[in-house]
Structure formats: C-alpha cells, structure tokens
Amino acid sequence: MEHSGGKTSLVIACGGTGGHLFPGLAVAEEWTGRGREVLLLVSEKKIDQEARRKYPQYRFETVPAIGKPATFSPKMLPFLWKLWRTTGRCGSLLKEFKADAVLGMGGFTSLPPCWAAKRAGLPAFVHDSNALPGKANRLTAKFCRKVFIGMEPARSFFPGKDVVPTGTPVRAEMRTLPSRAEAAAKFGLDPSRPTLMVTGGSQGARRLNSLVAMAFGDFPKGTQVLHIAGPLDQPRVEEEAAGRDGYRVVGFCDDMPSAYAVSDAVLSRSGASSMTELSFLGLPSILVPFPYAADDHQTRNAEVFEKAGAAFLEPEGALDAAKLAARVTTLMSDLQTRDRMAQAARSLAVPDAAARVCDAIEATLSRK
Numbered sequence: 001m002e003h004s005g006g007k008t009s010l011v012i013a014c015g016g017t018g019g020h021l022f023p024g025l026a027v028a029e030e031w032t033g034r035g036r037e038v039l040l041l042v043s044e045k046k047i048d049q050e051a052r053r054k055y056p057q058y059r060f061e062t063v064p065a066i067g068k069p070a071t072f073s074p075k076m077l078p079f080l081w082k083l084w085r086t087t088g089r090c091g092s093l094l095k096e097f098k099a100d101a102v103l104g105m106g107g108f109t110s111l112p113p114c115w116a117a118k119r120a121g122l123p124a125f126v127h128d129s130n131a132l133p134g135k136a137n138r139l140t141a142k143f144c145r146k147v148f149i150g151m152e153p154a155r156s157f158f159p160g161k162d163v164v165p166t167g168t169p170v171r172a173e174m175r176t177l178p179s180r181a182e183a184a185a186k187f188g189l190d191p192s193r194p195t196l197m198v199t200g201g202s203q204g205a206r207r208l209n210s211l212v213a214m215a216f217g218d219f220p221k222g223t224q225v226l227h228i229a230g231p232l233d234q235p236r237v238e239e240e241a242a243g244r245d246g247y248r249v250v251g252f253c254d255d256m257p258s259a260y261a262v263s264d265a266v267l268s269r270s271g272a273s274s275m276t277e278l279s280f281l282g283l284p285s286i287l288v289p290f291p292y293a294a295d296d297h298q299t300r301n302a303e304v305f306e307k308a309g310a311a312f313l314e315p316e317g318a319l320d321a322a323k324l325a326a327r328v329t330t331l332m333s334d335l336q337t338r339d340r341m342a343q344a345a346r347s348l349a350v351p352d353a354a355a356r357v358c359d360a361i362e363a364t365l366s367r368k
C-alpha cells in the first residue's frame with residue numbers, strides 16, 4: 001500500500017495477546033475514521049493472524065513476538081540479538097510506510113517499533129492498560145513523548161513522563177450489541193434465563209474452568225452458562241459439561257458482542273481489556289486474577305473494580321467450588337446487588353478512550 005501524501009500515518013504495534021490487539025484495533029478504527037492511515041504490527045500468533053483476516057481494510061505486517069527471559073538466563077543473549085534485529089526491521093517498515101508516529105499498545109512487541117521511531121526522529125507513544133505497568137512498557141516509555149494510561153494507579157510508574165489518562169480503547173463493534181434474543185439464538189441459549197459468562201481472557205484459564213465445572217451443580221436453578229474455555233481447554237470442558245441443561249462451551253469466541261449481549265454477569269480473569277469491556281457495557285463481575293501474571297498485575301487491576309464496588313475480587317488461592325457457587329448465587333439471584341455493581345462498573349468507563357489517544361497524538365504532531 002502506498003503512503004498517500006497528506007494522510008498522517010500511524011504505526012500501531014499491538015501484537016501478542018487480545019489485551020494488546022483489540023485496543024490497538026480500536027485506535028485503528030478511530031484513526032482511519034479521521035481520514036488517516038494505519039499500519040498494524042502484529043506477531044505470528046494465531047489471534048493476530050486471525051485479526052488480519054477479520055480486518056482486511058488495514059495493512060498488517062508481522063514482526064516476531066519477543067518475550068524477555070529472566071535477567072541471568074542463558075536466553076538473554078539471543079533475546080537481545082532478536083530485539084536488535086527486530087528494531088532494524090521495524091526501522092525499515094517505518095521508512096517504507098513513511099510513518100509520522102508510532103504507538104505501542106504494550107508488551108515487549110512495542111519496544112522495537114518505539115525504539116526504531118526514536119532512532120528515526122519520529123514521535124513514539126505507549127499505551128498501558130493495567131493498574132501496574134509491566135517492565136516492557138516502563139522501558140518503552142523512555143523512547144516515548146507521551147504515555148497513555150488505562151487506569152489511574154499506573155501514573156506513578158512513569159515519573160517525569162507526560163502521562164495522559166485516556167482509558168483503554170474498546171472496539172467499535174462493542175457499541176452496537178445485537179439484541180439479547182439474537183445473541184441467545186447464536187449460542188443456542190434461552191434469552192429468558194439468567195446467564196453467566198465465564199471467560200479467562202484471550203488465552204483461557206484452566207484452573208478457573210475446573211472450578212466452574214465443580215461449582216455448576218450449586219449455581220441457582222435455571223442459571224445458564226456461556227463458558228468461553230479458551231482454545232486449548234475447550235475439549236476438556238466440553239466433555240465435563242456434556243448433557244448439562246443450559247450450558248454452552250466455546251473455545252475462542254470471535255463474537256464477543258453477542259457473548260456480552262446475552263450475559264447478565266461475568267466470571268472472568270482480570271485482564272485489562274476484558275475489564276474495560278465490562279465497564280463499558282456496565283456488567284457486574286466476579287474477578288479471579290491470574291496469579292502468575294507479571295508482578296501480579298491482574299490483582300492490582302481487580303482491586304480498582306473491587307474498590308469501586310463494580311466487582312467481587314476472589315483470589316484463586318482462596319477460592320474453592322463452594323465459595324464460587326456462593327458468589328455466583330449472590331450475583332445471579334440478587335437483582336439489586338447486580339444493578340448496583342453494574343452502575344459502579346459503568347462509572348469506571350471511558351467511552352471515548354480511542355478518541356483521547358488519537359487527540360493526544362494529533363496534538364503532538366501538530367506541534368512538530
């Protein structure tokens with residue numbers, strides 16, 4: 001694709017997980033809606049390559065996913081070499097695309113393009129959606145003019161930087177959900193029954209899946225479950241759920257708007273993008289942070305929602321099937337609590353997050 005003169009071109013690095021990819025696509029939607037151009041840098045992972053097919057209107061380039069090994073690991077040298085080479089490749093892509101600016105949506109995949117931008121004298125920006133930013137973003141921020149944050153507690157991790165609280169961008173498709181009846185039909189569920197969605201984020205959650213399987217028998221009578229088990233765990237969960245009334249299992253869900261539209265409450269890991277969608281749509285939740293997420297950032301995320309009264313925070317180590325069933329019972333049978341939590345969730349939403357990100361980038365470019 002040719003760079004057409006006059007159209008400000010933004011490179012968005014958003015590969016690796018759904019938590020980086022989907023907010024990146026949301027910014028792409030807003031940026032191109034303003035008559036400008038984007039190039040999306042993604043990884044070779046399946047979720048990224050599927051996005052390529054789903055959004056043929058954008059130009060995508062694949063750059064290798066980079067995961068940092070432990071500091072004294074023998075894998076450190078190959079990592080540094082890969083980082084250097086990928087930065088070189090990103091530099092060539094920026095030149096070819098005639099980029100005006102680079103936006104990293106987080107993780108180590110953001111580091112090479114932002115570093116390459118700095119070397120080329122282009123403004124770079126990084127977005128961090130978590131309450132506790134990761135090491136990659138803290139390092140990437142050193143090459144960036146502005147840091148965009150999804151949750152306020154992240155601010156203190158970027159001392160001396162121009163930090164802009166933008167919220168985390170949500171894909172346009174979340175703005176126009178199908179009707180509950182349409183969504184229920186899509187999953188073969190009954191729209192008149194209370195429905196709980198279970199999701200472990202874009203990568204699934206094995207332990208959470210097992211707990212739900214054990215607790216289901218004690219959920220309030222009539223409760224339906226839409227269980228997004230993750231592609232790896234789908235066959236196992238399907239086997240466990242076989243024959244259950246009102247229980248649907250999917251692996252990776254490529255229609256989250258329908259999944260949300262049929263759900264009254266959500267049991268979820270506390271990845272930032274899932275949580276952003278919960279607040280955007282005003283859905284009450286039970287959040288079970290992934291205990292091995294870097295620096296336990298999912299617990300910090302969930303604390304923000306718990307403090308606001310938007311979610312029940314349940315640490316996985318202290319959670320068993322009985323406790324989970326009790327929490328689900330409160331959520332599914334107490335309408336007042338659910339409404340109060342839904343309102344609290346909504347109060348945390350930043351519906352114009354993508355516009356805020358684009359405004360801040362444009363403001364920098366206009367001062368160039």
Ligand SMILES: CC(=O)N[C@H]1[C@@H](OP(=O)(O)OP(=O)(O)OC[C@H]2O[C@@H](n3ccc(=O)[nH]c3=O)[C@H](O)[C@@H]2O)O[C@H](CO)[C@@H](O)[C@@H]1O
Pocket residue numbers: 017018019020022106129130199200201202203228230251252253254255256270271272273274275277290293294297298
């Ligand atoms: C295990 C881990 O460290 N995960 C991190 C990862 O997000 P990870 O991708 O695990 O999870 P998130 O909750 O942030 O995002 C999931 C996204 O994928 C979508 N989705 C999910 C399941 C599905 O079947 N279909 C689908 O489309 C959701 O709607 C959401 O948009 O990056 C996030 C942003 O830095 C972090 O907050 C998470 O902690």
